[in-house]
Amino acid sequence: MVDLDDDNADDTANQCFEVETFLNHEATISTLADGLTQVATALPRTGLSLILYPTPRMKRAVAQLYAHIIKFLLRAKSWYEEHWLKHVWHSLSRPVELRFTGLLSDIESLSVAVDNLAAHGSRAEQREMHQKVDFSNTELVTLRGEVRVAQEMIKSLTSLLSSSFVNTDNTISHIQLLGMIQAQPNMPQSDPMITYQYNLSMRNRRVRQKLSPGTFPSYTPALRPWSHAANSSLLVLQCPVGSRNSSKDLAVSIVEVLMTAGVPTLWALDSSADSDTTRLQSTDEVLKYLLKQATVLFLSNKTESAAASLKTQIEQRNDAPDLALLLGACLRNTPVVYIVVDIEAIVLGRGTNNHPK
Structure with missing residues (x-):
């Protein structure tokens, strides 16, 4: 009876080991798939953000994100090249939480930071655009005032020229009339x-x-x-x-x-x-x-x-x-x-x- 119980216990332990190993292996594969998807989604967005807002802070954030992505890809490549026996062993000794989850969490945080910097850059551009629009409006108001002044000057000049023409006509008539009187x-x-x-x-x-x-x-x-x-x-x-x-x-x-x-x-x-x-x-x-x-x-x-x-x-x-x-x-x-x-x-x-x- 004692031997049978020991054998049953060993069988149960072996079965538990196999189940845990299988679950850890499946979790690793799922985490790697999610991580690759996350990287594939973040890279284009990050590249566009860097092109649109090449500020020093954005460059540092993108550099840190790329460093973590490279580190994740190197770990994923190393896991992919391991022997299946190492997979079994590492599924217990180095579970996915220790090997990949923290790194993927950092990648997600850095990706969010890049997105936030891009959003703030967009707001800064909008603010600058508003300031330029306000400045343009001010210049437009000034220009309209100058145009009105120019129009008034043109009117005054036109009136002056008209009066000059009239005065010229009067002067000619005056000279003609005086000449006639003297004659x-x-x-x-x-x-x-x-x-x-x-x-x-x-x-x-x-x-x-x-x-x-x-x-x-x-x-x-x-x-x-x-x-x-x-x-x-x-x-x-x-x-x-x-x-x-x-x-x-x-x-x-x-x-x-x-x-x-x-x-x-x-x-x-x-x-x-x-x-x-x-x-x-x-x-x-x-x-x-x-x-x-x-x-x-x-x-x-x-x-x-x-x-x-x-x-x-x-x-x-x-x-x-x-x-x-x-x-x-x-x-x-x-x-x-x-x-x-x-x-x-x-x-x-x-x-x-x-x-x-």
Whole structure:
């Protein structure tokens, strides 16, 4: 009985040994198959991650993963080349948990680390992309502002060019009209500005030589209400007989004050600087002389058609009433205009002089 029990125990032990050996061998084969599948799945993904994000940290993680994969493959190759008796022995002495499971766990961890680095790299790229988009939007807003400024500059330049063209047309019309006026019969040829500058220089010379006071306070009470009159007003200043220079100086001083104030002013002053043929010798010539200056005010806000119309009227009208009407037409749109006339600048008839007024 004792021998039979021992034999049965030995048989049972042998059967258990065989079953355990078989199970361990099967587990080893299954683990190797799973490990090879895991390696085959991880390698392409790891290679792509390394290409997309070749950072130093990614390179270290991939190097560690490749090292563990190579180590696993070497162990698998070594197991495959073993004799079947070694398989039996190693299935007990070196089970799959000790030989392959830990290594495969490390491979899986490193593969996950590579995937995490790739995911973080993708997020970093997205963040960088967002920053670039924000920067592009900022540049776009700035560019749009610059475009708007450029458009405003273009509009201003276009308006300036248009006004320049209009001003050029007005200047041409002005020159043509003045040329036409000077070409009229018995038209005074003297330049009003030259006449004014001549009288101004002569007054200043007399003031320096103390031949003229330069100021005329005695006429202030009469000039003040005239300059502030709400409606059209006529003022005649009587100078003492024999004081011709005082009359000249008073007239040019009034013109100087008005021009300094920037108000529209017409004048007919003494033209002694010119020859006798250019002196104003009649009322018609004075009106034409004033009309010559009034055309400048008229053309400042008129078109060529208006200038042509005025030219036609001047060609058809030469007597004093018609010239007075034309002078009024030229000054109709000017709110305030001052006209200063030195009466002695007009020589009525031959060899006659009137007292200055």
